[in-house]
Amino acid sequence: MSTRTPLIYTPKILDLFRNPRNLGRMEDATVSSQAGSPACGDVITIYLKIDGEKITDASFESYGCAANIAAASIITEMVRNKTLKEAWSITWEDVTNELGGLPSIKYHCSILAVGGLKRAIRKYFEEVRRERPEWLPENLSKEERQALEEEELIEKIYRKYGVAP
Amino acid sequence: MSTRTPLIYTPKILDLFRNPRNLGRMEDATVSSQAGSPACGDVITIYLKIDGEKITDASFESYGCAANIAAASIITEMVRNKTLKEAWSITWEDVTNELGGLPSIKYHCSILAVGGLKRAIRKYFEEVRRERPEWLPENLSKEERQALEEEELIEKIYRKYGVAP
């Protein structure tokens, strides 16, 4: 209804949208985190079960477009049985590739998924282990920063237009 | 190929174009005259046979579009057996009506036909009778002026662009 762009997805994305792997709140998660904002139209929640250095289970919830749901789902597949360090090194390009590609306007879905994952890992070290391994940078990673920016941006817009969110 | 306008003709015009009445040079014409210019794309020649005050015969030649041919033809029909004075009073609107109407961009065809007729009548009085009846104005009529303007205009254009006609 305004200024659009074609959203062509890969068969993989449609498959994940239809049958999301690892969907749903994990009641016994070691850690969970969220990225995005409802006002922006996308939110990803990541749940991780962690045993030592290893992610033994992962699940997600998503509020967003089909690509958002697929990106969140695929990243939970990608981290399973990976070490936390390995999981940290997953890039948004990796997620995009795993989905078979994304329209460029949808790159932010992979970024948000990685942002959510990194937030969860950081939170785990900050709140559960209360220590920071060497490989975990003190400063926010690019993806965590982008998630934060999105969340703050919408508050700014709300303040600017004087709308109550 | 440039800036066009639809040219819808009446059945009458098409009929006159197909089967022009009174077509051709009249070898024994009392008087003949011409209006328009080849450079403008339309020329009408009118031939009149005059007996006393009466036009007993009329014919035409035309270089121009279908409407031009039809207008020239119909005017020769209209003047037959009319007195010179009656013929002089024929207006371009009369010609247009007789044709069943013309696209507005083609009004100049009726004007040219009337211009040619009036020139012939004037020439007859000037060159044959060498007298001017009261009903014949000294100044050129509107239609004669327009024919003259068209003829002069094209010379101006030629001079302006430096083209040899």
Place this chain on the structure above:
Amino acid sequence: MVKVSEFLKEHGKPPREVYLDHENCGWVPPEVVEAMLPYFNKKGYGHPSITNLPGWEAYEVIESTIEKINKSINARDGELVLTHNGTEANNLAIIGSALARSKERNKIIISAIEHVSIIFPARSLEENGYRVVMIPVDKEGFVDPYMLSTLIDNETLMVSIQMVNHEIGTIQNIKELVETVKDKDDRIIFHTDAVDAYGRINIDVEELGIDLLTLSSHKIHGPRGVGALYVREGLKLKPIMHGALSTQKMWPSVENVPAIAGFSRAIDLAFTNFEDNVEKMKMLRDMLIEGILEEVPEVLLNGPTGEKRAPDNVNMSFLHVEGESITVELSLRGIYVSSGSACTSRVLEPSHVILAIGRKYEEAHGSILFKTSRYQKVEDIDYVLSQVPAAIERLRTISPLVRESRGILKKMVGT
């Protein structure tokens, strides 16, 4: 890169289909295609301004279609310009009016819920010194005549307010708005975008006193490729597209005659049994609205109700789910709709229309537009109602917002 064909294979063809996206464009009934066919290669395939038989036949199509359009909006003396769509007609209306009067006045007033083919051309004029004033609307999308009158001054060049909103179906009281403007200063041009009004409500340019009015063929089940701008006799526009004029004084190049023939047929179909057609749309609309409100919790109806709402418009915000994923989920079920979500747009923001009536961003993201049509059957709507609740339910099981709507997330966005 992504191969569309592979995606289409994965999607599959649903066994049952209901198309409800006629707002954005849609299919053309067989009678309309039938009316176009001869003009591709049997007759009238010539240039309508050239003096040969196929050209004259083409001209006849254009002439008779223009007569038909004029009759349908009671435009006896007006002049009509055929363009390729509503967007081009709107551009001509806004930019053509502004440039034709540039020396005199520079203020253009439009409503906050105009289609972007009004907003963007108006905004494009700002760099040339024009000022665009957007008049806000109320919670149902209505422009307040009093507020409009306070905005009118002697700098005001034109006012453009649509007759029916394309997303939420608000039917403006155009007559009252025109009077408000003309009472203050009858030299102000009043344009109305009637693209979504045509074929749905009565339009009478004389009674309304309107100067310019936009129509679009594909919005009344006609083919794409034709739009029209009614221009009140005597009103001067400046052309914005330049080239070989044919029969259209303000839009160059050869006319798309087959499309014009199709539009002509579509007008017949829309205006024969006009009342019945409209009643049908309304009946299906109300069935859809009531069904959804009954079956799906946490939904909001966007736009007015009853007689002030376009007969074919249903717009709902489904809370806690995002619109683009709804369109995909429904597509898999053979139900084709569109959304006001930001997700399908090039900009961050969701529908400016839904925001303008005071909805929150997350409400706008979850908005879905369904358009009913006289070609749909009750069983089609039954089918839609059998699928929508399950579709929304499935997406809500994926969404973290349902559970959290009264918890964590509220905090995150600062309430």
Place this chain on the structure above:
Amino acid sequence: MVKVSEFLKEHGKPPREVYLDHENCGWVPPEVVEAMLPYFNKKGYGHPSITNLPGWEAYEVIESTIEKINKSINARDGELVLTHNGTEANNLAIIGSALARSKERNKIIISAIEHVSIIFPARSLEENGYRVVMIPVDKEGFVDPYMLSTLIDNETLMVSIQMVNHEIGTIQNIKELVETVKDKDDRIIFHTDAVDAYGRINIDVEELGIDLLTLSSHKIHGPRGVGALYVREGLKLKPIMHGALSTQKMWPSVENVPAIAGFSRAIDLAFTNFEDNVEKMKMLRDMLIEGILEEVPEVLLNGPTGEKRAPDNVNMSFLHVEGESITVELSLRGIYVSSGSACTSRVLEPSHVILAIGRKYEEAHGSILFKTSRYQKVEDIDYVLSQVPAAIERLRTISPLVRESRGILKKMVGT
């Protein structure tokens, strides 16, 4: 007012018909109509940017057509904009380029024989401070590269010279002209209107080094409703039409998908057996030219001969008769052509193209354009050749100029 239907009855349907006015527009072969049909109501009738099945199907049509067009002009990296016709693409090329670079340069060089959809947009910019320089052509319509090079200066913003002239078929040496310009200053934009070149001569945007190139569907037996502008990657244009963008970055509103599907099929047909198609046009062209020169006295061939002439172009000036009456006379005989006469135009002047190659006004008034097509048969041309001499003869018996051509009239116009 004049009723078209009555006129058509009087005209009647000639028993045999040959359409030779594909320059202005024309019929579409059945295969092309066939290719369009499904998209009216079977599939792909959705909005190509909306995430539902009919929308995705529509997108597939657009994507594959753009790929096909790119391939046909060797545009690997280029970006293509689909518009509704060549006129809109030309307007975007000229005005869009000028506005995108307004601050820097202001001189636009075009040839004297461009189509008016180049000349008029260029002229429209003059009131904004741009300067339009028209480069004259020689007696066959060619632009002299040396003359072009002398016009290039550091104010020069763009050069637009068509690849093939639409009236007299001159095939410019675009490669040489591009090199001339780029050698002097490679920041100058070079646009070529290839509307009448496409499907007739090879086009390779890489080899030519062109920045912008215009195409039009109906010029290659495709449907009306689609034009295209090739834009070299990285070249910035400013949009001239404003509204809801779909898949086209520079042209708003929903794409005319059935027309695009038809264009796609027309490209297949034109480029499969490309050489054979071209040879066919040439053979018919030469047959027509030679036949007319042989059978009709006092005719002039306008434009070049041999390999420098478009394979489908025949343009003749019939002396002492006026073009519009020729088109009518031939129409009655079932032969459909157009003329460069002033008589069908809104302005006093006949074809600027025929005048630009040094023809006199009366020669231009009598010019007739015949376009050959791969769909015509030898017998069609035989039929044309059986009718043209008699048609010209009949009109010459009406014309006073034949006899007078060496007499009175010469005096009247001052020679």
